[in-house]
Amino acid sequence: MPRTGNSVTRAAGRTFKARETGILLALIAIIAVATIRNPAFLFSNDGFRDLLLTPSLLLLVAVGQAIVIITRNVDLSVGSVLGLTAYLTGRLFIDLPGIPPILVFVVGIGFGAFLGLINGALVAFAKVPALVITLGTLYIYRGINVAWAGGDRVNASDLPSDFRGIGTGQLLGIPFLTIIAAIVLIVAAWYLRNLRSGRELYAIGSDPAAAHLYGLRVTRNVLGAFLVSGALSGLAGVLYAARYGTVSSGAGTGLELQAIGAAVIGGVAISGGVGTVWGAAIGAYLLLTINRALPIVGIEDFWQRAVVGALIIGAIVLDRVLALRQSRKLLEAREVER
Amino acid sequence: MTTTAPETQTVRTYKAHAHPAWRRVLVTREAAVIALLAIVIVTAIASVPNFDSPLTVTYLLRDLAPILLIALPMTLIIITEEIDLSVASIVGLTSVMTGILTQAGWPFAIAAITAILVGTIAGCLNGFLVTVVGLPSLAVTIGTLALFRGIAVGLLGTTAITEFPEFWTDLAKDNIPGTPIPGIMVPFAVLAIAFALVLHFTPFGRSLYAIGLNKEAAAFSGIDVGRTKFLLFMVSGTVSGFAGVYFTLLYSNARGDNATGMELSVIAAVLLGGVSIFGGRGALHGVIAGVLLIGTLGSALRLAGVTSDIINVITGVLLVLSVVSASFLAWLRSRRISAIGRKKGRSSTAPEPI
Numbered sequence: 001m002p003r004t005g006n007s008v009t010r011a012a013g014r015t016f017k018a019r020e021t022g023i024l025l026a027l028i029a030i031i032a033v034a035t036i037r038n039p040a041f042l043f044s045n046d047g048f049r050d051l052l053l054t055p056s057l058l059l060l061v062a063v064g065q066a067i068v069i070i071t072r073n074v075d076l077s078v079g080s081v082l083g084l085t086a087y088l089t090g091r092l093f094i095d096l097p098g099i100p101p102i103l104v105f106v107v108g109i110g111f112g113a114f115l116g117l118i119n120g121a122l123v124a125f126a127k128v129p130a131l132v133i134t135l136g137t138l139y140i141y142r143g144i145n146v147a148w149a150g151g152d153r154v155n156a157s158d159l160p161s162d163f164r165g166i167g168t169g170q171l172l173g174i175p176f177l178t179i180i181a182a183i184v185l186i187v188a189a190w191y192l193r194n195l196r197s198g199r200e201l202y203a204i205g206s207d208p209a210a211a212h213l214y215g216l217r218v219t220r221n222v223l224g225a226f227l228v229s230g231a232l233s234g235l236a237g238v239l240y241a242a243r244y245g246t247v248s249s250g251a252g253t254g255l256e257l258q259a260i261g262a263a264v265i266g267g268v269a270i271s272g273g274v275g276t277v278w279g280a281a282i283g284a285y286l287l288l289t290i291n292r293a294l295p296i297v298g299i300e301d302f303w304q305r306a307v308v309g310a311l312i313i314g315a316i317v318l319d320r321v322l323a324l325r326q327s328r329k330l331l332e333a334r335e336v337e338r
Numbered sequence: 339m340t341t342t343a344p345e346t347q348t349v350r351t352y353k354a355h356a357h358p359a360w361r362r363v364l365v366t367r368e369a370a371v372i373a374l375l376a377i378v379i380v381t382a383i384a385s386v387p388n389f390d391s392p393l394t395v396t397y398l399l400r401d402l403a404p405i406l407l408i409a410l411p412m413t414l415i416i417i418t419e420e421i422d423l424s425v426a427s428i429v430g431l432t433s434v435m436t437g438i439l440t441q442a443g444w445p446f447a448i449a450a451i452t453a454i455l456v457g458t459i460a461g462c463l464n465g466f467l468v469t470v471v472g473l474p475s476l477a478v479t480i481g482t483l484a485l486f487r488g489i490a491v492g493l494l495g496t497t498a499i500t501e502f503p504e505f506w507t508d509l510a511k512d513n514i515p516g517t518p519i520p521g522i523m524v525p526f527a528v529l530a531i532a533f534a535l536v537l538h539f540t541p542f543g544r545s546l547y548a549i550g551l552n553k554e555a556a557a558f559s560g561i562d563v564g565r566t567k568f569l570l571f572m573v574s575g576t577v578s579g580f581a582g583v584y585f586t587l588l589y590s591n592a593r594g595d596n597a598t599g600m601e602l603s604v605i606a607a608v609l610l611g612g613v614s615i616f617g618g619r620g621a622l623h624g625v626i627a628g629v630l631l632i633g634t635l636g637s638a639l640r641l642a643g644v645t646s647d648i649i650n651v652i653t654g655v656l657l658v659l660s661v662v663s664a665s666f667l668a669w670l671r672s673r674r675i676s677a678i679g680r681k682k683g684r685s686s687t688a689p690e691p692i
């Protein structure tokens with residue numbers, strides 16, 4: 001590659017080309033349009049808080065989903081894992097009065113990780129597509145949740161107020177949930193970018209057979225990706241209980257679609273090996289911010305799902321176009337070298 | 339190839355290991371599903387009160403009809419190693435279209451045909467994105483699942499249209515005269531026979547297996563892979579549209595969220611029926627038995643007082659078991675074949691023909 005310009009313009013060029021930048025601009029544009037139509041969207045206290053808070057839970061789940069998709073798998077069971085952990089959280093407080101919230105967090109995350117481990121073990125050892133396995137566990141986990149909860153539900157009064165404070169409180173104007181989500185995001189991004197096993201996830205997603213031949217521990221890494229996805233869904237479940245106070249057996253239904261949508265819109269290729277958790281996080285913000293912006297620009301929010309669908313399709317078409325262009329460029333470069 | 343001797347030798351070895359005809363027919367995945375279905379039916383008749391009443395049969399088949407219908411094209415799609423997750427959203431979209439057009443005063447038949455055409459167009463969009471743009475069908479149909487459902491919900495909001503001509507709702511609910519079998523089973527039977535004939539007795543049907551086993555090899559042997567897949571997605575949209583009109587009439591209810599999650603039931607049944615998610619394997623009689631097995635088991639358990647949540651758990655376990663067991667059996671077989679290979683390698687004096 002010919003090197004032109006100084007390092008600053010090169011870095012600027014890279015940033016401009018990155019998929020994450022594109023959707024970040026889209027997100028900013030939506031916030032701008034909504035704010036012009038109704039300044040309260042951003043500038044009221046509640047508006048700013050909602051902007052940060054609403055997507056935080058989805059962000060956690062989308063980060064886990066992105067890690068799984070990067071290994072060329074998919075986890076459809078995340079909504080069921082969230083629902084089951086959220087109800088477990090409520091039950092812990094009801095059945096063991098005085099239990100310290102920190103212990104509830106540990107149990108919730110551990111339980112989510114265990115459910116993720118079941119997914120991962122079935123996928124990694126039985127060599128069966130994750131789509132089918134997690135479709136099955138989506139049913140199973142949700143069924144267990146509904147059978148366990150029955151018509152029962154957890155109410156805000158069942159939860160101690162200091163636990164609920166985690167869901168509703170804020171530090172310097174930034175909600176706790178957003179801070180937790182940001183920490184998880186930074187750790188995950190650092191891990192995927194800098195650690196050996198993080199890079200191996202990309203290698204596995206790019207070409208599982210080649211990764212296996214090269215001696216990468218494919219089984220263990222795929223297992224780990226599902227475990228992380230389950231653990232993050234478990235964390236999101238505990239925080240769901242903290243934020244909403246009421247947990248019915250239907251909590252988190254349909255979340256898998258939003259999580260996959262967030263990852264795919266954020267530039268994580270569904271065919272594996274490409275993307276960052278930053279993208280998935282911006283995708284999560286984009287999806288839920290659109291939902292809040294639609295009524296403001298005069299569109300009924302019934303149309304949200306259609307917009308999400310159109311965005312997912314747009315994102316994968318764009319990925320395809322970019323991939324084709326890149327492979328053509330690489331071919332041209334090879335011709336030139338000869 | 340100058341000598342023919344090694345080839346005949348290979349053929350003989352192959353024949354020596356082939357199973358006798360009865361074993362090939364009886365010891366199959368499809369036969370196992372049908373046997374399991376028979377066991378469930380017999381057990382339910384013997385132990386669940388009211389299970390053998392005509393009314394149970396009627397309600398069971400009525401509710402299963404949309405799944406049975408959509409499972410037909412889904413089978414063909416999964417055999418070519420693709421998937422269509424958007425079918426239930428197409429049912430919802432068709433249902434809403436049927437309702438809106440009927441409410442707008444269109445004659446019902448015209449409204450229904452137009453709605454089915456909307457389903458066809460939706461299927462064409464899937465087919466276009468998969469074959470022309472070249473995207474993975476999983477990604478495409480996750481997107482169109484949200485898109486079609488979103489349009490359906492967007493058009494009607496949370497309202498429902500419940501007024502339909504009595505003639506048509508009666509037609510959807512009526513049984514075949516003198517039997518407890520609902521009338522919808524007649525078009526289903528016609529479609530099922532047509533799909534089975536095409537899949538199992540025509541070159542087109544064989545080409546679907548070829549595509550599922552090896553897309554490149556199929557293309558090299560002259561199969562138009564793109565056109566075939568496009569056609570399958572289009573048919574899937576059309577059949578889902580037909581199922582949507584039936585669904586609307588059966589429950590006299592056009593809503594945006596009709597049939598939500600039905601894609602899961604369809605895919606679970608198809609895979610339970612012995613179609614491989616890796617493509618290239620499966621048969622329609624197994625799939626029909628698979629749908630009936632999940633439906634019958636659910637209906638029997640419900641009559642026995644088991645709640646629908648537990649039934650969902652059982653459906654999920656069946657789905658996971660059916661794919662994991664297939665994978666486990668394949669692993670066992672590969673071990674056995676390599677064991678036979680090793681034994682042969684030791685005993686033979688001449689090197690194996692390559």
